[in-house]
Amino acid sequence: MSKTYKVKKVIVKTEYKVLAVLLIILAGGLVLLPKYEKNSGIKPETFLLNIMSTERYVTTDQIADKIIKQDPNLLLIDVRKKEKFDAFSLPNAVNIPLADVLSSDSEAYLNQDSFDVVLYSNDNCYSDQAWQLCNRVGYKHIYVLKGGVNEWFNTIINPQEPKSTESELTFKQYDFRKAAGMYFGVGNTASTTTKVKPKKVIKLSKKKKKVAEGGC
Amino acid sequence: MKELEKTKRISFSAVIIILAVLIGLLNFKKPRNVFKKDKDLTLKHIVSQDFIITSKDLDSKSNEQMAFIDVRNGFEYNKGHLKNAKNIYTANLLEEANKTYLKKLEDKNKTIVLYASKPNKASGAWMLLTQMGYKNVKILCVQTNYINNKFSVSDYPLEIPKYDFAAYMKKATSTNDDATTKKVAPKKSY
């Protein structure tokens, strides 16, 4: 080690003193900043806007049209309970009861961007709440069937006969609904049409979490 | 060593950083309203269906415990509304005035009862308020409409199937229609 042991006084330049003080103030500032509650996930303001907007609704005619045309990226999700789902459900629908809309295995169905997800229940209430939960968690491309299965029956399964004074458009709509009803098995005797549609097997890839991967 | 003397650059950049931090802090707005409840708690509420009040339990005793909030817009409110119901349209639920009003109700620990033309219209407001941390918010399951200029409130139980779907389908498919209609793809009419 060094031979001469006289302690040389360390002269610290004033700049370094100032810089050291600045550093400590900067680091200390973090401690003094007033704490505030962080908002996790979607902001309440945007959540409110989403609730108010009604473009999430899809009418039964559109859904019937998509099913008949075998629209590939339509995914119907029934949020009613299991036994109601078994009793009657729209073709190719997947059953996710309202209780486990946020469970991990249902996330594969809801949190993906390859399908347009349409939620439906008997009426609008459960499907709306399911939609709001999905919106709160930040899922995209989720729609709600207006009126649910009740509306489905009112329009597609037994459409009301329009009175003769109705506009020509309602007659056209009535014809479409009548034909769609037949497609869904109303009124045609020869049940040759394959009643049970081949269950559309939906291959879903788990969406990767957003944490940045890294490592050296 | 020699390089320790060169402090011009570091002092200059230190000043810039301090300025940047100050500017960042000064124009930083804390989020005004924050979701307190996490999503699973809300889900528990929904599943337990404890937020529903039917018109049956609207007897007079519980009335002063409840504060009615009409979440429809002003126009419908003026046409007709429940007795002593306050009108807060869903869109301006987050305004300061309404928030203080709800806070006051909360402090007097009244149950906030929301109602609209249909229960599912009020469920959005209900979800927003429960997640913002309001404790007991309920929805009045009624259908309100205005028939021959009288404001009528009729019960509207949730999610009641209009038909017995399965039976109806079986009956519908088995009716032997005389014309053997082939499965015809419906012509796109509109």
Next chain:
Amino acid sequence: MKNYSKKNRHVYWNPYFGGLILGLLILFTFYITGRGPGASGAFKSTIVTVVDDIAPTHAENNAYYDRFIKKGDSPMNTWLVYEAIGILIGGFLSGALSNRLKLYVQHSPKITSKKRLIVAVLGGVAFGIGAQLARGCTSGAGLSGMAVLSLGGFITVISIFGSGYAFAYFFRKNWI
């Protein structure tokens, strides 16, 4: 200009200024890509590619290589390899600017350059093993780890400098 840089071959930046720029760079890297800068990952990728080309079967059934072999895409196509290329370019630029480009072996006058090369290789071997074990070198696990206050980062840094000071006595012949 010529004699200025001739004279100041060994005048580097003020270390605090260098640290400041490095800190801002780490901050920028986290802000843009969500991960910290690193270096030893690039060496690992080269080794994996080389072994994968020479003995693909061996690479398959060795658990460690298998982690980094991506089907249909060479392991070199990773973030760290591009960053390593950047480091080479950046180092060259800075060396050129302050006239430090010179092909030579830098060693303390006490030892010969041959001994220095042997020592460098042995040190590298130790570093190679250590970097894989700690999942990152001083900049990968140390700096990036400490920046996000990860416990692993602090443990690695403490053990690096601790063991460094412990071993310093035995290798003082090489340096002073």
Next chain:
Amino acid sequence: MGPLIPNGVIPPEWNFVFAILIGIVFGFTLEASGFSSSRKIAGVFYGYDFAVLKVFFTAALVAMIGIYYMDYLELINVENLFVLPTYTWSAIIGGVFMGLGFVVAGFCPGTTLCAAAIGKIDAMATMVGILIGILIFSELYNFIEPLFDGSYLDRITITDSLGISPYWFIFLFSILAVIVFYVVDVIRKRVKKVFY
């Protein structure tokens, strides 16, 4: 907005472009602050030049303060950042090996690259050594695997393990750093000068 590329603000194709740019600035800073000369780096362990310690701790401190200020201002979301996973024993023993390598070779992988870039042949030798080291590690991986994957504490931060708030930790760490910088200057004054 948090980390821009994972959050999708910047398309992932830019990832590699930023890698090169960041590498350039990284290499430039390392080289300019003297990390390309092994004797200057070894000065940390022998007391004649503590540049490495100063640069290292200032960089870590600035990054820490920066990240937590941006986290406070909601510009960065710390949960989305890559936090180094903690394998305690693997980190300790890896650190010991790296400490040994540091004292013996005088370079770490980052500084090896930028020293080799300016023509240091011993840096190139260290690069070869590092490659050999990784080869050895990979071949012996089957024996090392229990240590490598053992004592896994997930991505725990030091503030969670100590149970204090990160802001306090950064404040204390900055005071510690200033004290260390002063002590280091005192040591350097008393140690025999080495010119390199």
